[in-house]
Amino acid sequence: MAVDRVLVGHKGIVCLVVAAGAEGSRYACRMCDLVTTLGDATLTLPQENADAGADASGLAQKPDSLSVDGSPPAVAVSESSPDPMAGTARLESGTAEGTATVTVADARLASQQELPSRRGRHAAERSRQPVSPVSAVTMIAATGLLLVAFAYTAGRLGHVSSPWANRAYWAGQAFILVPTAASLLGRRVLTASETVAVITVLTVAEYFAWICYSPAAFTYPDELEHWRSTVNVLQTGGLSGANYLLPISPHYPGLEEVTSALVSVTGLSLFTSGLIVAGIAHLLFIYVLFLLFREISGSHRVAGVAVLLYASNLHFASFDSMFIYQTLALPFLGLTLLAAWRLASKPPAEPRVGWLILAVLAIIVTVATHHVTSYVLVAALVLITVAALLTANWRMAAWTAVLAVLSATATVCWLVFAAPETWTYLQPFADESLQSFRDLLAGGGADVVPISAGPLADRMLSDIAVLAVSALLPVGWWQVWRRLRHQPWTVALAIGSIGWYATVAIRLAAADGSELAGRAATFVFVPAAYIAALAVGHLASAVVRRHARAVAAAVLVVVLMLLFDGLANGWPPYWERLPGSFQVAGSERSVEPEVIAAAEWTLKALGHGNRIATDVGSYPVLGSYGDQDPVRDVAYLYTSSVYTLADASRAKLQALRYIWVDQRLSQSLPASGQYFPVDPDAGKYKHPLPAADLTKFNTQPGIDRIYDSGNIVIYQLPGASHGP
Amino acid sequence: MGRSQVDLGMTAAVAVLTCVAAAADAPVAVMTMFGILLFAAPGYLLGQLLLGSGSAGLERVAVAAGLVFCVPVLGGLVLYAAGVPLHRAAWLALLAGVTLICDVALFLRRRIGGPAAPDQKPAAWRLPSRHVVAFAGAAVIALGAVGVARAGVAMQHFPGYTQLWLDRPNHDAPTVTLGVDNDEGRSMRYELVLLHNKGIVAVWTLDLRNGRSWQHPTQFTGRYSVTAKLYRLPDLSSAYRYVFMNGNGN
Numbered sequence: 001m002a003v004d005r006v007l008v009g010h011k012g013i014v015c016l017v018v019a020a021g022a023e024g025s026r027y028a029c030r031m032c033d034l035v036t037t038l039g040d041a042t043l044t045l046p047q048e049n050a051d052a053g054a055d056a057s058g059l060a061q062k063p064d065s066l067s068v069d070g071s072p073p074a075v076a077v078s079e080s081s082p083d084p085m086a087g088t089a090r091l092e093s094g095t096a097e098g099t100a101t102v103t104v105a106d107a108r109l110a111s112q113q114e115l116p117s118r119r120g121r122h123a124a125e126r127s128r129q130p131v132s133p134v135s136a137v138t139m140i141a142a143t144g145l146l147l148v149a150f151a152y153t154a155g156r157l158g159h160v161s162s163p164w165a166n167r168a169y170w171a172g173q174a175f176i177l178v179p180t181a182a183s184l185l186g187r188r189v190l191t192a193s194e195t196v197a198v199i200t201v202l203t204v205a206e207y208f209a210w211i212c213y214s215p216a217a218f219t220y221p222d223e224l225e226h227w228r229s230t231v232n233v234l235q236t237g238g239l240s241g242a243n244y245l246l247p248i249s250p251h252y253p254g255l256e257e258v259t260s261a262l263v264s265v266t267g268l269s270l271f272t273s274g275l276i277v278a279g280i281a282h283l284l285f286i287y288v289l290f291l292l293f294r295e296i297s298g299s300h301r302v303a304g305v306a307v308l309l310y311a312s313n314l315h316f317a318s319f320d321s322m323f324i325y326q327t328l329a330l331p332f333l334g335l336t337l338l339a340a341w342r343l344a345s346k347p348p349a350e351p352r353v354g355w356l357i358l359a360v361l362a363i364i365v366t367v368a369t370h371h372v373t374s375y376v377l378v379a380a381l382v383l384i385t386v387a388a389l390l391t392a393n394w395r396m397a398a399w400t401a402v403l404a405v406l407s408a409t410a411t412v413c414w415l416v417f418a419a420p421e422t423w424t425y426l427q428p429f430a431d432e433s434l435q436s437f438r439d440l441l442a443g444g445g446a447d448v449v450p451i452s453a454g455p456l457a458d459r460m461l462s463d464i465a466v467l468a469v470s471a472l473l474p475v476g477w478w479q480v481w482r483r484l485r486h487q488p489w490t491v492a493l494a495i496g497s498i499g500w501y502a503t504v505a506i507r508l509a510a511a512d513g514s515e516l517a518g519r520a521a522t523f524v525f526v527p528a529a530y531i532a533a534l535a536v537g538h539l540a541s542a543v544v545r546r547h548a549r550a551v552a553a554a555v556l557v558v559v560l561m562l563l564f565d566g567l568a569n570g571w572p573p574y575w576e577r578l579p580g581s582f583q584v585a586g587s588e589r590s591v592e593p594e595v596i597a598a599a600e601w602t603l604k605a606l607g608h609g610n611r612i613a614t615d616v617g618s619y620p621v622l623g624s625y626g627d628q629d630p631v632r633d634v635a636y637l638y639t640s641s642v643y644t645l646a647d648a649s650r651a652k653l654q655a656l657r658y659i660w661v662d663q664r665l666s667q668s669l670p671a672s673g674q675y676f677p678v679d680p681d682a683g684k685y686k687h688p689l690p691a692a693d694l695t696k697f698n699t700q701p702g703i704d705r706i707y708d709s710g711n712i713v714i715y716q717l718p719g720a721s722h723g724p
Numbered sequence: 725m726g727r728s729q730v731d732l733g734m735t736a737a738v739a740v741l742t743c744v745a746a747a748a749d750a751p752v753a754v755m756t757m758f759g760i761l762l763f764a765a766p767g768y769l770l771g772q773l774l775l776g777s778g779s780a781g782l783e784r785v786a787v788a789a790g791l792v793f794c795v796p797v798l799g800g801l802v803l804y805a806a807g808v809p810l811h812r813a814a815w816l817a818l819l820a821g822v823t824l825i826c827d828v829a830l831f832l833r834r835r836i837g838g839p840a841a842p843d844q845k846p847a848a849w850r851l852p853s854r855h856v857v858a859f860a861g862a863a864v865i866a867l868g869a870v871g872v873a874r875a876g877v878a879m880q881h882f883p884g885y886t887q888l889w890l891d892r893p894n895h896d897a898p899t900v901t902l903g904v905d906n907d908e909g910r911s912m913r914y915e916l917v918l919l920h921n922k923g924i925v926a927v928w929t930l931d932l933r934n935g936r937s938w939q940h941p942t943q944f945t946g947r948y949s950v951t952a953k954l955y956r957l958p959d960l961s962s963a964y965r966y967v968f969m970n971g972n973g974n
Contacts, residue, residue, distance in 0.1 A: 135858030153876030237809030266759030354774035
């Protein structure tokens with residue numbers, strides 16, 4: 001009888017054996033509630049090593065590495081058994097001393113007869129854990145969420161700078177992160193369903209925290225871009241409505257289609273529908289990641305730790321879950337990879353045609369939803385194909401090659417026929433990244449001015465996180481080389497994880513490197529998290545015999561630092577960690593009623609699509625609520641006390657019709673470090689802009705002052721008429 | 725109807741009832757309930773059609789959820805390409821149509837294929853009562869957190885403002901629209917003065933409640949400048965807001 005999976009935990013007691021033969025008896029581990037199914041088989045486990053390996057890592061083993069044969073009643077553990085958490089290798093190398101024999105056909109998994117003392121210990125340990133950790137984790141995380149909500153409310157009510165509000169925020173996050181990390185990394189091995197429950201709690205709690213930041217309307221610039229596109233679909237019934245804020249958006253309409261469909265059939269508001277779509281898509285992505293990691297590693301524990309590490313990426317709680325097209329595309333990237341795994345698996349997953357259709361559908365949805373994700377999908381499939389060829393896994397190579405060709409074809413067709421503007425849209429980002437790399441290779445990069453350097457503690461946390469991941473990845477690669485170099489997916493993940501170092505380089509070299517690196521982290525952290533999880537498992541088990549508690553605590557501390565780094569240096573940035581009153585040239589805190597009212601007035605009075613100069617804080621509001629075409633490179637209009645003929649000529653060349661002036665630019669330094677979307681002086685401002693630079697338009701012949709709401713004044717340039 | 729067809733009956737009923745509710749202009753609460761069920765139904769049925777019992781547990785849930793999103797994305801593209809406007813009727817027809825087609829396909833397959841295979845029957849899923857209590861409590865706390873956050877938004881104070889504008893739709897228009905909007909958070913009393921080439925031509929006293937606006941078209945040929953000054957009574961010493969348009973001869 002073949003054994004599918006063996007888990008050894010809890011001081012060496014066999015916790016789970018899932019047998020392929022259906023005739024076996026079923027036994028449940030009293031401690032972890034797992035079910036054991038075996039026929040007439042005997043498990044022979046080296047006692048000492050089983051004990052040793054059980055403490056820090058729930059040990060797991062690949063199905064084909066074990067066999068339980070009914071005739072010679074013993075477990076044969078193969079030498080090459082891949083064991084991501086490094087446990088089973090010690091099973092093989094164990095000495096004869098202390099061997100525990102579990103004869104399944106006789107006893108109730110040894111706990112009653114062969115191992116009475118163990119049963120006592122087992123039961124005693126269980127009695128010390130009367131409450132399931134999942135229940136406790138859920139309740140504590142919910143309490144943490146409440147604390148975060150209170151902190152946000154305190155910020156809104158004027159306590160945004162008070163230390164206790166910030167402490168409440170971090171305490172709330174600790175309530176969410178510490179128990180989830182501790183339960184996934186702890187010495188008590190969670191069952192598969194408990195692991196899923198814990199990662200669900202983590203994902204949902206952070207998503208709710210995201211909602212609590214802005215619970216009444218979308219305020220993040222990227223969300224406002226897609227809000228505009230969805231409004232266009234709802235109003236026109238078409239997919240090609242112009243979006244001046246994100247012109248590429250109508251060419252990738254997946255998110256807008258799903259959201260407008262939900263709005264239409266339920267009657268829910270666009271905001272609520274958007275939250276539902278983004279939230280489910282985000283959770284689906286995490287589930288698919290978990291499924292992939294579990295299939296690749298053969299261990300739900302490794303998968304859980306890998307997902308936990310993935311949650312430490314800078315954008316997990318923000319850009320990976322907000323109402324933007326990437327959020328919806330990510331799960332389809334994952335579903336395509338899952339289908340590829342299933343199609344090439346042995347024995348083949350049934351029905352194969354079903355998985356193939358699913359793969360094709362997922363590819364098309366990915367391609368129609370987000371450009372970069374579709375390119376990453378092609379790259380991932382090519383990488384797995386190469387890894388499969390390197391490991392001589394022809395079956396895998398064939399299937400992934402087929403899917404890679406399909407993905408590439410769909411992507412190219414979409415680029416050519418549906419979204420030819422994509423390259424124009426992406427080219428500036430690509431050029432900037434390439435230039436940054438060239439500078440870095442040429443020894444430059446030192447003159448890069450950080451636009452807005454965070455507090456020292458945040459930067460230290462960031463440095464520690466970079467060091468920790470940089471150190472973990474080589475350990476993980478070593479594990480791959482030692483045990484898993486014949487597995488194509490693991491090899492592909494190891495190769496892909498090298499990209500993490502590229503993101504570090506971008507972070508250091510590019511002017512807005514943190515944002516670029518953060519965007520890339522969404523993808524690069526998938527392989528990096530898995531390889532780091534292998535390293536964590538290895539480190540935890542390598543020294544577990546002597547320092548189990550200390551090692552477990554150290555691993556927990558390192559992972560928690562990574563998770564807190566993700567929050568501290570992710571989004572929202574430190575200067576808007578708590579919502580609050582209006583902030584000059586900020587992000588969410590620049591979205592306030594007076595700005596929204598002015599933007600709505602432009603749409604009502606001037607029509608849509610007018611080219612308007614504005615500051616960085618009002619930019620997304622004007623483009624979304626106002627449906628205008630804000631222009632990015634306009635700093636020259638606001639940084640001089642004289643409106644020169646050269647300025648007028650340049651404005652004419654830019655086809656500017658209106659100038660939006662927020663008088664508050666002369667009252668505060670920019671929170672983000674820059675006043676304008678394209679700002680040559682970003683990060684260099686020492687004083688607010690002089691008031692004269694903003695009021696000079698009042699005395700310029702030919703310029704009309706057509707709107708005044710106190711803080712916001714709109715000027716009309718000579719020759720302007722309404723409409724695009 | 726055999727037990728294995730119950731899901732088909734339920735999804736078909738959801739499709740029909742949602743369309744009926746939409747046609748009858750049912751309340752939002754009803755539409756929300758039926759709409760969400762209809763939104764999810766095609767994903768479940770397509771998952772059954774494509775994978776049958778070939779997957780289980782979390783994988784089945786993930787595949788079904790993915791297919792839920794596939795239908796509006798791909799269906800929307802097809803409808804748009806066919807020139808169908810993507811309004812409520814189109815989405816309802818798409819989701820209900822896919823649901824009913826999948827129902828028929830699954831029904832036929834189950835009939836032709838005989839009774840459902842007994843393997844892969846989902847294991848009984850029991851949640852211990854303490855977990856139920858914990859999860860329910862956590863859900864209540866989480867919803868409370870969102871409530872606290874929303875209360876914070878409602879209580880947040882933003883400074884009030886008054887909008888004054890002078891709008892001329894195009895260069896050839898003989899009039900401009902003068903408008904005032906009060907969003908100060910309370911009723912306001914204003915005096916609005918209209919000047920042509922610095923000469924007063926009209927004065928209005930406005931009593932505006934919060935959230936109310938006032939508009940007035942006024943002649944503007946472009947041969948002189950027009951200025952509007954808004955005073956917040958009783959202060960007439962300095963203009964609270966002002967706007968102007970230059971004339972060609974200015």
